[in-house]
Amino acid sequence: MVQQPMYQQIAEKLRARIEAGELAPGAQLPTELELRDQYSSSRNTIRDAIKRLTSQGLVETRPGQGTFVTPRVDPFVSELSGDPTRGPGEGAAYLSEVNKSNRSPSVTLPRVEVQIPPTEVKRRLRVPPNTQVVSRHESRHIDGIPWSMQTSFYPMEFITRGATHLLMAQNIEEGAVQYLAQAIDVRQVGYTDWITARVPNKNEQSFFGLAYDATVFEIFRTGFDQTGTALRVTVTVWPADRNQFIVNVGKVPDLEY
Amino acid sequence: MVQQPMYQQIAEKLRARIEAGELAPGAQLPTELELRDQYSSSRNTIRDAIKRLTSQGLVETRPGQGTFVTPRVDPFVSELSGDPTRGPGEGAAYLSEVNKSNRSPSVTLPRVEVQIPPTEVKRRLRVPPNTQVVSRHESRHIDGIPWSMQTSFYPMEFITRGATHLLMAQNIEEGAVQYLAQAIDVRQVGYTDWITARVPNKNEQSFFGLAYDATVFEIFRTGFDQTGTALRVTVTVWPADRNQFIVNVGKVPDLEY
DNA sequence: GGGTATTTGTCCGTATGTATT
DNA sequence: AAATACATACGGACAAATACC
Numbered sequence: 001m002v003q004q005p006m007y008q009q010i011a012e013k014l015r016a017r018i019e020a021g022e023l024a025p026g027a028q029l030p031t032e033l034e035l036r037d038q039y040s041s042s043r044n045t046i047r048d049a050i051k052r053l054t055s056q057g058l059v060e061t062r063p064g065q066g067t068f069v070t071p072r073v074d075p076f077v078s079e080l081s082g083d084p085t086r087g088p089g090e091g092a093a094y095l096s097e098v099n100k101s102n103r104s105p106s107v108t109l110p111r112v113e114v115q116i117p118p119t120e121v122k123r124r125l126r127v128p129p130n131t132q133v134v135s136r137h138e139s140r141h142i143d144g145i146p147w148s149m150q151t152s153f154y155p156m157e158f159i160t161r162g163a164t165h166l167l168m169a170q171n172i173e174e175g176a177v178q179y180l181a182q183a184i185d186v187r188q189v190g191y192t193d194w195i196t197a198r199v200p201n202k203n204e205q206s207f208f209g210l211a212y213d214a215t216v217f218e219i220f221r222t223g224f225d226q227t228g229t230a231l232r233v234t235v236t237v238w239p240a241d242r243n244q245f246i247v248n249v250g251k252v253p254d255l256e257y
Numbered sequence: 258m259v260q261q262p263m264y265q266q267i268a269e270k271l272r273a274r275i276e277a278g279e280l281a282p283g284a285q286l287p288t289e290l291e292l293r294d295q296y297s298s299s300r301n302t303i304r305d306a307i308k309r310l311t312s313q314g315l316v317e318t319r320p321g322q323g324t325f326v327t328p329r330v331d332p333f334v335s336e337l338s339g340d341p342t343r344g345p346g347e348g349a350a351y352l353s354e355v356n357k358s359n360r361s362p363s364v365t366l367p368r369v370e371v372q373i374p375p376t377e378v379k380r381r382l383r384v385p386p387n388t389q390v391v392s393r394h395e396s397r398h399i400d401g402i403p404w405s406m407q408t409s410f411y412p413m414e415f416i417t418r419g420a421t422h423l424l425m426a427q428n429i430e431e432g433a434v435q436y437l438a439q440a441i442d443v444r445q446v447g448y449t450d451w452i453t454a455r456v457p458n459k460n461e462q463s464f465f466g467l468a469y470d471a472t473v474f475e476i477f478r479t480g481f482d483q484t485g486t487a488l489r490v491t492v493t494v495w496p497a498d499r500n501q502f503i504v505n506v507g508k509v510p511d512l513e514y
Numbered sequence: 515g516g517g518t519a520t521t522t523g524t525c526c527g528t529a530t531g532t533a534t535t
Numbered sequence: 536a537a538a539t540a541c542a543t544a545c546g547g548a549c550a551a552a553t554a555c556c
Contacts, residue, residue, distance in 0.1 A: 005524055031540060042526045047541085055312060055470040056456045063541045064534030077451075081338065084507025190507025194334075197454050197472050197497040199313045213312040215454050215472045215497070228510030240454040240472070247504050250341025250447025253485030262543055288521060299545045304522085320522045321553030 007048035010039050014053060018069055029059060029067040055213050057241055076103070076142055078238075079246045080219075084190045085177065103142050110136040112169045117153050117233075124194075124222045124233045125153060132156055134166050136176070139207065146208050147242065152176060152234040158184060176232070177223065186231055188223040195219050197240065208239045215240040264305035267296050271306060275315060275326055286316060286324040312470050314498060333360070333399055335495075336503045337476075341447045342434065360399050367393040369426045374410050374490075381451075381479045381490045382410060389413055391423050393433070396464065403465050404499065409433060409491040415441060433489070434480065443488055445480040452476050454497065465496045472497040 004012075014035075017023050030038065035046045050067055053059045061067045113135045117125065127133065137151040154166055154176075163183045165172055172179050180186040200208065200216045210216070217238040223231050261269075271292075274280050287295065292303045307324055310316045318324045370392045374382065384390065394408040411423055411433075420440045422429055429436045437443040457465065457473045467473070474495040482488050 007524075033540085044527085045525060048524085050541095052469060061541060062534085063532065064539075066540060075453075080504050081506050188507075190505065190509040192509050193502075193504040193506075195452070195502040195504070196332075197474065212309065213470055217454065224507075224509050226508075228508075245450075245452040247337050247450040247452070248447065249338050249450070250445075250481075251483075251485075252447040252449050252481050264543075290521085301546080302544060305543085318522060319553080320551065321520075323521065 006039075006041060007045050008052065010035075010041065010046065010049035011052040013039075014049060015058060018058060023069050025069050026071045027069050028065075029069070031066060054211065057214070073145070073242045075242050075244045076147060077244045077246055079248065080193050080195075081247045081249065085181070085188055105140060105142045105147075107171060108139050110138040110169055110171065112136050112167055114156070114167075120220065121153050121233045121235065124220060125155065125230050127155065134159065136166070138171075145242065146239075148236055148238045149204065149207060150234060150236040152232055154180075154232045158186065158231075180231065187225055188231060189226050191221050191223045193219055193221050195245075200237075200239070204237055204239075210239055210241075217243060217245075263298060264302050265309065267292075267298065267303065267306035268309040270296075271310060272315060280326050282326050283328045284326050285322075286326070288323060311468065314471075330402070330499045332499050332501045333404060334501045334503055336505065337450050337452075338504045338506065342438070342445055362397060362399045362404075364428060365396050367395045367426055367428065369393050369424055371413070371424075377477065378410050378490045378492065381477060382412065382487050384412065391416065393423065395428075402499065403496075405493055405495045406461065406464060407491060407493040409489055411437075411489045415443065415488075437488065444482055445488060446483050448478050448480045450476055450478050452502075457494075457496070461494055461496075467496055467498075474500060474502070 014023075014029070023029060029035070029050075032043050032046050032050070035041075035049075036043050039046065050059065050061065054061060057070055059067050060070050114132050115135055116122075116130060117127070117133050117135065121133075122129070122131075125133065133156055134154045135151055136154075137149070139149045140147045154163075158180065159167055161184045163180055163186075165179060165183065166176065174182075177188050181188070196218050197215050198218060199212065200210045200214055204210065204216060205212060205214075208214075208216075217236075217240055219236050219238070221234040221236070223234075225231050271280075271286070280286060286292070286307075289300050289303050289307070292298075292306075293300050296303065307316065307318065311318060314327055316324050317327050371389050372392055373379075373387060374384070374390050374392065378390075379386070379388075382390065390413055391411045392408055393411075394406070396406045397404050411420075415437065416424055418441045420437055420443075422436060422440065423433065431439075434445050438445070453475050454472050455475060456469065457467045457471055461467065461473060462469060462471075465471075465473075474493075474497055476493050476495070478491040478493070479487050480489045480491075
């Protein structure tokens with residue numbers, strides 16, 4: 001085994017102090033200058049060590065204040081395999097699911113737009129190029145913490161066929177999927193979730209308060225009707241540090257996770 | 258909008274050059290000294306800019322060679338919602354699934370151990386503290402690229418009840434779940450997948466060739482029998498840069514992703 | 515195989531800016 | 536306003552990895 005560079009050794013020592021509990025979640029680390037003296041090093045080397053820990057989410061730095069052990073957050077668990085006739089945490093369904101775990105969720109009013117969708121969405125909705133669609137964007141908090149951002153895309157023809165609520169900047173209480181069934185008899189009988197992970201963009205960094213090198217889940221949910229036609233695509237972005245997912249297949253016992 | 262620091266501006270300019278196609282995937286960037294001159298900066302500032310790009314997976318550096326635009330990999334898509342009576346990409350099932358996409362998969366021989374499982378596994382398998390279990394660890398490559406690492410845990414009593422193949426360091430052709438059904442009539446009727454993302458540990462970094470700040474998916478699959486008893490826990494680790502997942506619920510048309 | 519040039523990695527010192535208390 | 540702590544930026548020196556002759 002070769003000798004590791006100094007800044008990695010220091011990072012490991014700090015990690016050990018954290019994981020041993022000597023530095024509890026939320027506690028402040030020694031300042032960079034103190035650490036420099038403790039480890040007989042230079043401030044820049046200490047900073048390199050701390051950078052390693054921050055990009056692993058172990059500590060966070062606050063200018064003017066200090067460096068702190070990242071407080072542990074209680075992750076929220078979302079079930080992806082639910083009722084195929086419902087949306088992804090939509091409307092009341094989502095709120096009650098969250099409430100079960102004694103948490104207080106909130107949803108912003110949707111921002112509704114008519115636009116040409118991003119390529120990934122176009123492919124899944126199977127609409128021709130330059131076709132406009134309705135998009136509904138909303139974000140959710142749990143216990144005051146930003147938890148997810150979501151944009152749903154629907155074909156424009158749903159509006160002309162009578163599903164006019166899709167264009168209104170108001171929450172659809174029963175969920176958009178249920179609304180479509182009741183308003184214009186478009187029924188979702190199944191969906192496909194496509195799960196990826198990536199780094200957050202600028203918007204997501206500021207909304208979630210994430211570092212540029214953090215990780216978010218991005219899940220594309222495509223809903224299908226009886227004929228196998230895509231009736232909507234919902235894109236949800238979830239910070240990986242506070243979200244986890246469950247998929248149930250077949251017969252499983254009632255949970256405690 | 259405030260003025261951004263120089264190293265971030267440089268990072269953005271380099272990103273623009275990459276995304277414009279001026280620097281194609283696999284292409285070499287100018288050396289740090291050349292970039293220093295191009296942007297009238299210092300080498301350390303250039304290095305800070307490049308660090309931002311590497312931790313976003315946009316470029317990679319090779320000591321002694323240079324900095325290169327990260328080659329795009331064709332991600333492999335795994336379906337989590339499959340047959341509840343089968344394992345996760347187990348045995349022949351996994352291999353044929355991969356083959357469909359014209360890729361050539363391979364699986365290592367399992368490393369079999371009898372051990373006390375990690376806490377997370379213990380909780381899911383619902384075994385008492387200090388209970389030993391059988392673990393079977395294997396890793397998979399696709400087209401020569403390391404793709405996933407997997408460890409399955411089974412109760413020891415399965416051995417005494419006759420499922421002795423579990424202890425053998427050989428691949429179980431039909432998959433361990435099918436084997437359990439046939440050998441000792443323990444049948445998996447459903448499973449729960451629990452999906453998280455985290456940074457890779459040392460082992461995973463070296464096996465997958467990942468940076469310390471990369472992201473891996475970690476999926477815990479708990480299989481249940483007719484009585485709702487957990488019959489095994491399988492932990493699979495997948496690098497996020499080359500893996501994506503699909504979950505189908507309800508009736509969905511035949512795919513193209 | 516050895517030697518040399520090139521390129522990135524590590525480490526240090528210093529100065530100044532910005533955020534917070 | 537002053538002190539404290541992290542952030543940015545530059546310069547320099549040497550080490551380590553790689554490629555090439």
